[in-house]
Amino acid sequence: MKQLVQLSVNGQTHDLVVRPERTLLDVLREDLGLTGSKRGCDLGACGACAVLLDGRPVSSCLTLAVEASGREIVTVEGLARGGALHPVQEAFVEHGAVQCGFCTPGMLITVTALLDEHPEPGEAEILEALSGNLCRCTGYVKILDAVRAAIRRLHGAAPRLSQATTDRTGPAAPAATTRA
Known part of the structure; x- marks a missing residue:
C-alpha cells in the first residue's frame, strides 16, 4: 500500500506517493531527478549515497523515504547557493x-x-x-x-x-x- 510523504529537499517541498519499502535514494534519483547521490553498495558501507537528514549525514540507500517525510534533506545538489559553490x-x-x-x-x-x-x-x-x-x-x-x-x-x-x-x-x- 502506497503512502503520502512530504520531502523537503534542498529547500523545496515535494508531496509524493511512494511504496513504504522505497529508499530515499531511489526517490531522490528516480522521482526527483537528483542523481548526485550515487548507488554504490546498497549496504551503507561506501558513503556514495550520503545526504544530510536534519543536518546529519545518512546513507540514503538504507533510509526509507517514509522515514524522511517531514524532515530536512540536503543532497549534493543543494550545497551550492545562488550559483556559487559551497x-x-x-x-x-x-x-x-x-x-x-x-x-x-x-x-x-x-x-x-x-x-x-x-x-x-x-x-x-x-x-x-x-x-x-x-x-x-x-x-x-x-x-x-x-x-x-x-x-x-x-x-x-x-x-x-x-x-x-x-x-x-x-x-x-x-x-x-x-x-x-
Whole structure:
C-alpha cells in the first residue's frame, strides 16, 4: 500500500506517493531527478549515497523515504547557493580531489556535516568522519588536502596547495615502508 510523504529537499517541498519499502535514494534519483547521490553498495558501507537528514549525514540507500517525510534533506545538489559553490566544493575542485567523481558527492556531504558540527576538527576527527566514505581511485591525499583547505576557507584564510596537488608530474606517491 502506497503512502503520502512530504520531502523537503534542498529547500523545496515535494508531496509524493511512494511504496513504504522505497529508499530515499531511489526517490531522490528516480522521482526527483537528483542523481548526485550515487548507488554504490546498497549496504551503507561506501558513503556514495550520503545526504544530510536534519543536518546529519545518512546513507540514503538504507533510509526509507517514509522515514524522511517531514524532515530536512540536503543532497549534493543543494550545497551550492545562488550559483556559487559551497566552500567545501570549491576546495575539492581546487585540490583535484575529484578523480573519477563517483565518491565525491558523499565525501562533500560528509565533510560539510563535519565542518558544520566541528568547525575546526583535528586530523583524527577528519579521518573518523571520512571512515564511512570509500574512494577506489585516490590515496585520499588530495581529499584530505581539500578538507584542510575548506577549514581554512571557512575561517577566512587563504587556501594552500600541497606539493602533491601542485606537482605537475602527477600525485605524490606514498612513502614506502618495510617491515623488519
